[in-house]
Structure formats: C-alpha cells, structure tokens
Amino acid sequence: MPLENKPKLKIKPIKNGTVIDHITANKSLHVLKILNLPNKENKNITIAMNVSSNEIKRKDILKIENRELKSSELDQVALIAPKSTINIIRDYNIVKKEKISLKDEINSIIKCINNKCITNNENEPINSKFQIISKAPIIARCYYCDKLISKDEINKQFE
C-alpha cells in the first residue's frame, strides 16, 4: 500500500493518562456516564466514535488526559463494553495494558427494572446490587428482588 493511502491516526497520542480502547461502537458516551466524566478535575477527554478495528470491526476509543483510572473504577464499564482494553500512558509510553473483566457483582451503576423493588424506594438507605448470572449475553439478577435484567434493558438505561 502506498504510504499516502495508509490510514492515519485520527486522534493524537496523549502524554499522560488513560486510553480505553475497543469500546463497543457508539457506547463511549455511555462509558463516560458510568465513569462520571468529564468532571472538574478531568477536563481533557478525546472521543473517537465508530472507527474501524481489526478485532471488533467498529469501535470507540476514549482518551482521558492526566488521570490514571483504577481497575476497580473500570470494572463496571464491562457491563456495556465487555471487550474494552485499558492502557495507562506515562510520557507517551504504555506502562500498563489490561482487559476489562466483568465482575460477578455490580453495584449502583444500573437500576432495578422492577418498580416494586426496594432499591427503587428513595426513602431508604439502599443502593442497587446485582449478581451477573450470565456474561454472554449479559444477564444480571437483582440481589434484593431477584428480577432478571437483560443486556438490552441494561443498555436502555444509558440512552
């Protein structure tokens, strides 16, 4: 392939921070919502949406400057983007690379779809809690009321 036809990197490398790669196409805004970003401390965030990927055909990429996300913060991302990978960047070099893994239990991120579930009662000191009973496709079960929640019902909550 002639050099001028080679695909160019569309977004610039970051000096320090976190790159979340292989996000399911068009889900990067959902991921930001889960991570509660951007916020006062993390202002510079670059998003690439629906770009081509060898591994998953189409993907999103997030570059978060000057913040190294902890794996505990990223576990919840697996709920909507299970194939994501994390790169921690220091001085333009990747110092750590890992895959996100969906934990057996998730807390607070999604709501139970059962209106009659105690977790939807605002008067009580309680957070939602789910057990992941299937990872592909994702099925979550409410710890309190037992209701099953499908992948589509989870995704709908971030729209």
Add this chain to the structure above:
Amino acid sequence: MVHIFNFNDIITIKDLKREDIDYIIDEAFKLEKVAKSEENSDTLNGKILGMMFFEPSTRTKLSFETSMKRLGGECIGFENSITSSVAKGESIADTAKMFEAYCDGLVIRHEIEGVSKFISDIVNVPIINAGDGAGQHPTQTLLDLYTIKKEFKKIDGLKIALVGDLKYGRTVHSLAYALGLYDVEMYFVSPKELKMPNEILHDLEKNNISYYEEENLKNIVDKVDVLYVTRIQKERFGDIEEYLKIKSRYIINKELINGKNLIVMHPLPRIDEISQDVDNTKYNKYFEQAFNAVPMRMAILKQLLK
C-alpha cells in the same frame, strides 16, 4: 458434619436445601401436640417477636402470634403502615432498627419486593420474610410442604398442579422452587396472561427441573395428586368481561373433582375460586393447611430464636 437448618434468617426458600426442609418438617411433626394445646411448652419463654406488617394479613400474622405464644414467647408490633410511624414518613430501615432494639426476631410483610433481604443485611436479629409483594413467602411454602407430607407421608413421586395466578401469586413462586428439590411432576396451570414468571422458569430449567405449562384445568385434573389453587385477581385485568371469562375457567367445584384421587389446597383467603360445595368433602385440605401454619411456624421460630 452437615449443619442442617443453620440459618439466621428465612428470606427466600432458595436458601434452603432439601435436607433443611425435611428437617424442619420433622420438627413441625414433633410440635403438633403443643400446637393443639394438648401439651405445653416454655421453649421461647422470655423471647419477644416483632411483627412488622406493613400490609394486611390474617392467617400469617395470627399463626405467627399463636406459634410464639404456644412456645411461651410474646409478640409486639403493628399490622398496617397507617398505625405505625411509617405513616409519618419514617423509613423501613429506621423502623426495623427500632424493632431490633426491642425484639429477639422480626417477622416482616411488605408490598415492596426485597424488603426482608434489605432488613436482614442491616439488623442483627433473625428476620422472617412473611411475604414481599409478588416476591417470596417462604414460611407458607414450608407449611404447604408439611401439609402434603402429612397427607401422603411423602413428597417424592407426587404430581402437583399449581393453578390460577402464577404470575403475581408469591406463594406459588416459593412453592415451585421448593418442589423442584423433590422428585415431583409439576404442572403450571394458568391463563396465558398469568403464567409463571421467567425468573422462576429460568431457575427451574437451569437446575434441570421439568415442568408442564397448561391452560386448561380439565386436561390435568385426572393426572394429579394435588391441586394447589390460587386466586385470580380482578385488578390484574383491564377488561372486566375478560376477567370474568378467564376466572370461570379456573374454578374448582365438586363436579370437577368428584371421583378423582386428589386433594385441594389453597393458601387462603379464597373468594370463589374453590366452590363452597368442596368444603365438606374429603378433597378439602385448605383448612387443615391453615392449621398446619402453627406447628410449622413454631418449628421455624424455635430454630431461629432459641
């Protein structure tokens, strides 16, 4: 060593293994004489049971109170949200914390699902779920199984039909799980609008438990040993004509079951889903079932509070 019935709380029947259920049924048999006042017991002397009934109840509440008193203990509590401080806006969590300070155990009924589970995580006294919305009602299930065992001297090998509102009826949800621990043939008989929820079917299938779904009561009435009947509630239907039409197809009367070899059970209250002409027949086990709540709940309280 196997620890049988080593529980702090009774929240869902799914927490119990078959040997736990068999054990508590045996314990209930031993308490029959005390339940009938033929013998006295002071097993729970000095213990206080807190009754948090946010939703109305007759049998469940009265049988817990009777059970506690037959064992020498006492009860305090309220029987609807209006007469409790919840009416002033106090949270369920705060109310439960107060009860925890006064009682040795708590019985909770609430229209919201998962309340007992939530409370059991935040207080240190035993919690008994006495019904949470359309969720679970585990002690009803234990007394249902006790009734079946008392009648047939076994549970394995029986053919059992759960009839009526299988979608919202919490007693049939718990019962289906528990029957799955035995070698029984289960028939789920309901209109298609009120089928057993996916959550329950998912679990049964995952545990390789087979069941049959059926809409027509007449197709199974010759096959089964137990008809476990629940009420089809008017409020589940938008159209009153539709409700009346469907309801009439699930009414148990003497004509339907005459000559058959089965028993009829019902968690009660019944309205008209079992015709009164069944009351004075050998098929009627629903009043016996209501009595059986006492020895079974005595056995449960004895295990948790002693």
